[in-house]
Amino acid sequence: MDFKTPLFLLFVLGSTSQALKFDIGGTAGWSLKPSENYNEWSGGNRFQVNDVLVFKYKKGSDSVLEVTKEAYDKCNKTNPIKKLEDGNTEITLDRSGPFYFISGTDQNCEKGQKLNLVVISPRGHTPSSAAPSPSTTTHLPQPSPFPNQNNNNPLHHLTVTQPPPSDPRAAIMVNVPKTKKTYCTNKECKKHTLHKVTQYKKGKDSIAAQGKHRYDQKQSGYGGQTKPVFHKKSKTTKKIVFVGALAKF
Known part of the structure; x- marks a missing residue:
C-alpha cells in the first residue's frame, strides 16, 4: 500500500504532461x-509546448513552409523559416507563442491553404496581468453628535453631505428637513415650523419662518450682522434662540 500512492502520482503527472499529435486538415x-x-480549427484547440503537428499531403505536389x-x-513563399516536403511532415511546437504555416504550391496560400496558431506558455510562466488600481473611494467620518441631543432638537436629524476633497467646487451642503421646535420664553411656549434656512448675510434679511411672528430688521448686533428677533402682535419683544445651520444654495 505504501508504494501504490507514489506510483499513481507519477502516472497522473506523466499523463498530464504527455505531448499530443494533431492531424492538420483532418x-x-x-x-x-x-x-x-x-x-x-486551430482557434478551437489548445496547443502546448512539445505538441506535434502532422501535415499529410502527396509528396512532390505540395509542401509546408x-x-x-x-x-x-x-x-x-521566399526565404521561409523552414521548408518541409516529405509528404508526412511532423513539426514539434518547441516554444510558446505564435506559429505561421503556408502551402508551398503557387496560389494555394492565396486560396486559403494557410494555418496560424498560438502555443500557450508553460504553467508557472504565464505573464501576470497588471493589478487594478486601488479604489479612490473616500470614506468620510460620521459627524459628531450635537451636545444635549434629544428628539425635540431640529438638528437631531440634520444631514451633512460633503463632496470628495479632490473636487475644487466642493462645498458643504446642509439639508434641513421640516421639523417642529418648541420655543419657551417667559413660561409661554409657541410652536413654530421651520421650513428652510436661507443664506445668512450681513445687513440683509436672512431668516424665513412661518407663524404669527415677523422679522424685526431694526435690531442689530453680533458684530454688525443682523440679529434674529421675533415679535408677537402685541408688540412684546421676545428673544429666541435660532436653531439651524448656515447653508450655501
Whole structure:
C-alpha cells in the first residue's frame, strides 16, 4: 500500500504532461479543401509546448513552409523559416507563442491553404496581468453628535453631505428637513415650523419662518450682522434662540 500512492502520482503527472499529435486538415490532410477551416480549427484547440503537428499531403505536389507573420499575411513563399516536403511532415511546437504555416504550391496560400496558431506558455510562466488600481473611494467620518441631543432638537436629524476633497467646487451642503421646535420664553411656549434656512448675510434679511411672528430688521448686533428677533402682535419683544445651520444654495 505504501508504494501504490507514489506510483499513481507519477502516472497522473506523466499523463498530464504527455505531448499530443494533431492531424492538420483532418481526413483531407494538408490540402485546399480541409475537413474544417484551418484557422477555425486551430482557434478551437489548445496547443502546448512539445505538441506535434502532422501535415499529410502527396509528396512532390505540395509542401509546408513555416514563415513569419508578415510573409503569412502576404503569402510570401521566399526565404521561409523552414521548408518541409516529405509528404508526412511532423513539426514539434518547441516554444510558446505564435506559429505561421503556408502551402508551398503557387496560389494555394492565396486560396486559403494557410494555418496560424498560438502555443500557450508553460504553467508557472504565464505573464501576470497588471493589478487594478486601488479604489479612490473616500470614506468620510460620521459627524459628531450635537451636545444635549434629544428628539425635540431640529438638528437631531440634520444631514451633512460633503463632496470628495479632490473636487475644487466642493462645498458643504446642509439639508434641513421640516421639523417642529418648541420655543419657551417667559413660561409661554409657541410652536413654530421651520421650513428652510436661507443664506445668512450681513445687513440683509436672512431668516424665513412661518407663524404669527415677523422679522424685526431694526435690531442689530453680533458684530454688525443682523440679529434674529421675533415679535408677537402685541408688540412684546421676545428673544429666541435660532436653531439651524448656515447653508450655501
